[in-house]
Amino acid sequence: MKNKPIKVVLAKPGLDGHDQGAKVVARALMDAGCEVIYTGLRQTAEAVARIAQEEDPDVIALSSMAGSHVPFCEKLKPLLEQAGLGDKLWLIGGNLPRQDHARLRELGFRGIFPSSSRLDAIVQFVKANVP
Amino acid sequence: MNDRLRTSMRPVRNESGIEIQPLYTREDVERSGGEGFIGAPGEYPFVRGIHPLMYRHRPYTMRQYTGFGNPAETNKRFKYLIENGQTGLNVAFDLPTQCGLDSDDPLAAGEVGRVGMAVDTLRDFEIAFDGIDLERITVSLTVNGAAPQLIAMYLAMAEKRGYNLKNLRGTAQNDILKEFIGRGTWIYPVEPSVKLVGDTIEYCAVQAPKYSPVSVCGYHIRESGADPVQEMAYAFCIAKAYADEVIARGLDVDEFAGRLSFNFNVFGNIFEQACKFRAARGLWAKIVKEHYGAKKPESAWLRMIAGGGGGGLTFEQPEVNIVRGAYYALTAALAGAQTMALCCYDEAYTIPSEYAQRISLRTMQLLIEEMGLTDTVDPLGGSWYVETLTNLMRQKMEHVMAEVDAEGGIVKLVAEGAIQARVSAQAYRMQRAIEAGEFRKVGVNCYRADETEEPDVAMHPYNEEDARRQAESLAAARGSRDEKGVAQALAQVRAAAREGSNVMPAVVEAVKSYASVGEITHELAAVYGRYREPVRF
Numbered sequence: 001m002k003n004k005p006i007k008v009v010l011a012k013p014g015l016d017g018h019d020q021g022a023k024v025v026a027r028a029l030m031d032a033g034c035e036v037i038y039t040g041l042r043q044t045a046e047a048v049a050r051i052a053q054e055e056d057p058d059v060i061a062l063s064s065m066a067g068s069h070v071p072f073c074e075k076l077k078p079l080l081e082q083a084g085l086g087d088k089l090w091l092i093g094g095n096l097p098r099q100d101h102a103r104l105r106e107l108g109f110r111g112i113f114p115s116s117s118r119l120d121a122i123v124q125f126v127k128a129n130v131p
Numbered sequence: 132m133n134d135r136l137r138t139s140m141r142p143v144r145n146e147s148g149i150e151i152q153p154l155y156t157r158e159d160v161e162r163s164g165g166e167g168f169i170g171a172p173g174e175y176p177f178v179r180g181i182h183p184l185m186y187r188h189r190p191y192t193m194r195q196y197t198g199f200g201n202p203a204e205t206n207k208r209f210k211y212l213i214e215n216g217q218t219g220l221n222v223a224f225d226l227p228t229q230c231g232l233d234s235d236d237p238l239a240a241g242e243v244g245r246v247g248m249a250v251d252t253l254r255d256f257e258i259a260f261d262g263i264d265l266e267r268i269t270v271s272l273t274v275n276g277a278a279p280q281l282i283a284m285y286l287a288m289a290e291k292r293g294y295n296l297k298n299l300r301g302t303a304q305n306d307i308l309k310e311f312i313g314r315g316t317w318i319y320p321v322e323p324s325v326k327l328v329g330d331t332i333e334y335c336a337v338q339a340p341k342y343s344p345v346s347v348c349g350y351h352i353r354e355s356g357a358d359p360v361q362e363m364a365y366a367f368c369i370a371k372a373y374a375d376e377v378i379a380r381g382l383d384v385d386e387f388a389g390r391l392s393f394n395f396n397v398f399g400n401i402f403e404q405a406c407k408f409r410a411a412r413g414l415w416a417k418i419v420k421e422h423y424g425a426k427k428p429e430s431a432w433l434r435m436i437a438g439g440g441g442g443g444l445t446f447e448q449p450e451v452n453i454v455r456g457a458y459y460a461l462t463a464a465l466a467g468a469q470t471m472a473l474c475c476y477d478e479a480y481t482i483p484s485e486y487a488q489r490i491s492l493r494t495m496q497l498l499i500e501e502m503g504l505t506d507t508v509d510p511l512g513g514s515w516y517v518e519t520l521t522n523l524m525r526q527k528m529e530h531v532m533a534e535v536d537a538e539g540g541i542v543k544l545v546a547e548g549a550i551q552a553r554v555s556a557q558a559y560r561m562q563r564a565i566e567a568g569e570f571r572k573v574g575v576n577c578y579r580a581d582e583t584e585e586p587d588v589a590m591h592p593y594n595e596e597d598a599r600r601q602a603e604s605l606a607a608a609r610g611s612r613d614e615k616g617v618a619q620a621l622a623q624v625r626a627a628a629r630e631g632s633n634v635m636p637a638v639v640e641a642v643k644s645y646a647s648v649g650e651i652t653h654e655l656a657a658v659y660g661r662y663r664e665p666v667r668f
Contacts, residue, residue, distance in 0.1 A: 017226075019315060
């Protein structure tokens with residue numbers, strides 16, 4: 001029997017409009033056999049939690065280029081937990097200064113992929129960490 | 132050349148897919164279309180430059196992209212750059228401002244003043260440009276979705292300071308179609324967004340005839356993944372869409388075309404990039420003269436800023452970006468750009484430091500002062516390689532433009548998400564080619580260094596305090612204005628939008644009453660609705 005594909009919700013949080021990276025990662029995940037729900041731009045934390053609850057994915061991924069990742073993730077974490085999505089794999093990529101990585105880990109983001117991360121590394125991480 | 136040697140060589144293609152020969156001669160120029168479409172500098176088709184003397188008359192304007200925090204803080208950085216010899220300003224606004232939200236809007240939380248300067252009311256423009264001579268320093272406003280408000284604020288601020296709007300120069304980016312392709316600061320659906328661009332062109336043509344109300348951007352389309360040919364072709368399709376919009380209202384092409392300007396990207400192969408600009412000058416001139424029937428020579432000028440693009444810079448070994456930036460500036464000077472800007476070496480990490488900005492500025496000054504780049508017009512002209520490549524690049528751009536037209540035009544393709552899908556597919560192919568080592572990037576897929584060492588980059592601190600002060604300043608501005616007058620002015624904005632007339636006169640009055648960016652957006656969105664992004668792969 002064929003395994004169900006890994007399902008990923010990939011979101012662009014906040015007002016940041018730089019979506020080249022998010023779309024490239026979405027294509028890489030699709031090429032690797034994942035099902036990707038890309039939210040498009042301008043998602044609030046509430047919207048990301050709602051979409052994730054509706055879609056019930058294995059992976060919740062954010063792409064942030066404009067520096068507001070920490071306040072956004074602080075808002076998102078309790079919402080995802082309330083929605084019963086605390087056990088999913090949470091990832092974040094983008095312009096993420098090294099000094100913020102520990103805080104993002106504390107907030108439950110197990111995969112942190114700053115600019116310059118390779119597509120294969122992201123795909124492998126997803127495959128290795130989705131049960 | 133020895134044929135056996137030639138056939139044993141690895142073929143070389145540039146990013147636009149043109150195969151590059153090891154040697155060019157006069158015959159190659161002839162085969163590519165000859166030298167009939169070059170002309171003299173300052174003469175149609177302007178391939179060699181839009182002015183007869185180019186930089187001998189006036190060197191390129193240097194205009195670094197700057198803005199952060201609140202208007203007072205940004206004003207200090209503006210003055211620092213001017214003291215260091217910068218000759219124009221290019222203002223960065225924060226995302227809430229660009230998306231038409233006020234600093235106290237819940238959707239703006241955490242983003243006020245983060246990637247640019249926060250602007251809510253006319254008061255902010257008064258502070259930001261305080262003490263800056265707007266005749267000597269030309270100002271470019273990088274705003275698109277909220278462009279009607281900010282153009283209105285700029286004109287109102289200048290008028291208040293006693294400048295004659297008939298002579299006021301400056302530029303607004305105001306290219307909304309490319310925001311749907313890349314960059315993403317759209318507000319309203321595609322069609323009313325194009326209508327608003329038309330409103331600003333029409334308004335400025337009469338009220339501020341020397342102001343450039345639109346700078347059509349290939350730059351961000353390239354940043355989103357387009358190749359150099361797509362960059363120019365899509366930009367010209369977009370420029371034509373705006374021209375068609377105002378011609379349909381009865382404007383003559385010669386009344387506005389001379390004030391259209393362009394913003395393009397520079398990174399990658401030096402010759403491909405330089406020829407891209409030479410080719411584009413000829414192509415735009417041909418479109419304006421032959422398609423639109425312009426009579427005035429200046430209507431056909433491709434006036435452009437060429438910006439050393441972030442897309443070429445690397446996160447790895449960031450100090451090497453200083454050298455990349457120098458080559459980008461060299462290319463822009465060889466290509467005859469009117470204005471130049473460079474992304475700074477630290478931009479993959481942070482908002483540039485003063486130090487990084489100064490290095491970029493000095494890079495551009497070096498070419499003028501030490502390297503002889505402004506001594507003679509179009510120094511690459513007449514090279515068999517350059518003239519051949521210029522012809523081939525122009526033909527490719529025309530081909531891509533014809534494809535867009537055959538598929539129903541750029542407005543339709545953008546509304547459907549088709550251009551976005553094409554550009555992101557190209558971005559993915561390029562990323563794969565880089566990761567496979569097929570497309571070389573120094574420090575990324577060859578000559579890598581130990582990336583565990585901390586790069587020499589000073590992170591720009593985000594000051595929560597600035598955001599709080601900005602919200603307070605907005606509250607103060609609201610507290611001291613005539614609320615009845617504001618309400619009337621806002622009602623006029625909505626009425627103009629509803630009637631389908633030009634909204635700019637009402638927006639200017641609203642801005643003068645200290646109505647905020649967000650309040651005016653609210654009125655326009657009540658009529659136009661808000662954009663919903665088509666997601667297509």
